[in-house]
Amino acid sequence: MSDVDFSVITFHSTSHAIQAERICKKRGIRIKLVPVPRDVSSDCGICIRFGRKDKEIILEALNEQNVEIANLVDIN
Amino acid sequence: MTDREIIYFDNAATSWPKPPGVAEKMSEFVNCVGANPGRSGHRLSIEAARIVFDAREKVTRLFNSDDPGRVVFGLNATEGLNLALKGVLRSGDHVITSGMEHNSVMRPLREMEKRNGIKVTVVKCSSTGHLDPDDLKSKITPETKMVVLNSASNVVGTLLPFSEVGKICREHGLLFTLDTAQTGGCYPVDMKKDNVDMLAFTGHKAMLGPQGIGGLVIGERVDTDGLIPLKQGGTGSRSELETHPSFLPDLCEAGTPNTVGAAGLEAGLDFILSETVEKIHCREQQLIKRLIEGMSGIPKIKLVGDPDPGSRVPTISFNIDGMQSSEVGLRLDDEFGIMCRVGLHCAPAAHRTLGTAPEGTVRFGLSYFTTEDQIDYAVDALIKISD
Numbered sequence: 001m002s003d004v005d006f007s008v009i010t011f012h013s014t015s016h017a018i019q020a021e022r023i024c025k026k027r028g029i030r031i032k033l034v035p036v037p038r039d040v041s042s043d044c045g046i047c048i049r050f051g052r053k054d055k056e057i058i059l060e061a062l063n064e065q066n067v068e069i070a071n072l073v074d075i076n
Numbered sequence: 077m078t079d080r081e082i083i084y085f086d087n088a089a090t091s092w093p094k095p096p097g098v099a100e101k102m103s104e105f106v107n108c109v110g111a112n113p114g115r116s117g118h119r120l121s122i123e124a125a126r127i128v129f130d131a132r133e134k135v136t137r138l139f140n141s142d143d144p145g146r147v148v149f150g151l152n153a154t155e156g157l158n159l160a161l162k163g164v165l166r167s168g169d170h171v172i173t174s175g176m177e178h179n180s181v182m183r184p185l186r187e188m189e190k191r192n193g194i195k196v197t198v199v200k201c202s203s204t205g206h207l208d209p210d211d212l213k214s215k216i217t218p219e220t221k222m223v224v225l226n227s228a229s230n231v232v233g234t235l236l237p238f239s240e241v242g243k244i245c246r247e248h249g250l251l252f253t254l255d256t257a258q259t260g261g262c263y264p265v266d267m268k269k270d271n272v273d274m275l276a277f278t279g280h281k282a283m284l285g286p287q288g289i290g291g292l293v294i295g296e297r298v299d300t301d302g303l304i305p306l307k308q309g310g311t312g313s314r315s316e317l318e319t320h321p322s323f324l325p326d327l328c329e330a331g332t333p334n335t336v337g338a339a340g341l342e343a344g345l346d347f348i349l350s351e352t353v354e355k356i357h358c359r360e361q362q363l364i365k366r367l368i369e370g371m372s373g374i375p376k377i378k379l380v381g382d383p384d385p386g387s388r389v390p391t392i393s394f395n396i397d398g399m400q401s402s403e404v405g406l407r408l409d410d411e412f413g414i415m416c417r418v419g420l421h422c423a424p425a426a427h428r429t430l431g432t433a434p435e436g437t438v439r440f441g442l443s444y445f446t447t448e449d450q451i452d453y454a455v456d457a458l459i460k461i462s463d
Contacts, residue, residue: 013311013321015325021126022129034117
């Protein structure tokens, strides 16, 4: 079992989620597109999951590229 | 089917053949991916969503816009134009267009004139199909909301002055909707430089993708709060709500998209972006010039439109003295294996402007893959037919 703490960022639309994956990949930030945990949201089917330590750099990258996020949630 | 070579000169209707990779990418999607993009969270659904996103992103590269999220996919340019017109114009709005439009513009406009109380001004073009931008400017009133313009005629291939018209629209605070059905992929269109607010495109002509995908690129100046989509439905987003999302592209994309079409379109755009639009345009100019030169030497051939309009797309219309266009088309196909389109080409307005209504014309539409041999053979065929 991993001892990394995860967070997820959800988006209003799949397009935005894919865009976010593209942006993070380009900057070498490790993220994974995963189904949105049901207890987090019923918004579009996929979100990005990442190590909590990368939260700030991801938010900064998405903000820079004008990718709107729906929510950021720390998950267990 | 004979084993004589067939010559496809109907690229203005749809392009064929497609470049290498298009059929393969579509096949790969059906066989190896197959999923519904973005609805489900599993790896194939994500892969399908990536394909659609990549296609959006390549459309933005072709037309120099910034946000792939503002590329709305639908069936074709007709759907894109319907969205631009019906989504934005309201009763009392005045819209200006030209005398060289395709029915994908004229029919929605005439319908909205009848049912929704919009006012339409059609700016007359010259008998060779040219539009004077100053003439268009003189038709602007305080009620004018939008100009909708064809970028190049599907009947005679001449370009309309869309860049100048875009500038006029920007100066007068009007929205500019451009129909790129005949230019997308083979003539440079730049949403920023040309001041285009809504760009309708179709995947299956010079964008070299399959039929069934096209749409509208919605520029930053269009207020999506006031934009009414053509349909509502499931989008895989805000699923807890029964109201339709208000953000792009979901606002205008209800239901499962044409993912296999997006895969094919992406492959077509890969080819175009690697060859470059400039190279494609240059080559097609050479080809159409050769064809026109050959045809000009045939006494009974009457070329329609401007024989030397400078830059153009590789489409030309003509008639043969004493023969109906339908007869010419049939003989070209039956006796020589040359395929083309005859009649009014869904553009009765253009034919009225050019003086070829109601009989219509024979139309040749070349592509980047047309060869000099095919052109010479066609000229020879025309000599024989017109004899």
